[in-house]
Amino acid sequence: MNGLLIDYRYCSGCHSCEVACKTEHDIPVGKWGIKVFENGPWKLPDGTWHWDCIPAPTEICDLCAKRVEQGKEPSCVQHCQAKVMQYGPLSELAKKAEEIGEKVVIFLP
Numbered sequence: 001m002n003g004l005l006i007d008y009r010y011c012s013g014c015h016s017c018e019v020a021c022k023t024e025h026d027i028p029v030g031k032w033g034i035k036v037f038e039n040g041p042w043k044l045p046d047g048t049w050h051w052d053c054i055p056a057p058t059e060i061c062d063l064c065a066k067r068v069e070q071g072k073e074p075s076c077v078q079h080c081q082a083k084v085m086q087y088g089p090l091s092e093l094a095k096k097a098e099e100i101g102e103k104v105v106i107f108l109p
Helices: 016-025 065-069 075-079 090-100
Strands: 002-007 034-043 049-057 085-089 104-107
Touching: 002 090, 016 034, 016 075, 075 085, 085 090, 090 104
Parallel strands: none
Antiparallel strands: 002 085, 002 104, 034 049
């Protein structure tokens, strides 16, 4: 079984994944296959800032089953500007997630 790993430590919030998904699946305005949420910004006690951009697949996401059948990556993975998304077998993604250790999620359709 395959899934989608999202390492949101480096997501820039560009929303390319949202646009690519909407275009690929002709998703109407107000709905998303993947949506980028923002957590922050706010100032931490040490003077640094906290601000995460978090791509989250929705119930519409089927990991681009038709594209994958053709040997292509899901549209969000292909178009991610920061390259924070990876598609592949769960066993491989789990190993990568363990190496990353923080701010990483694995999505299963």
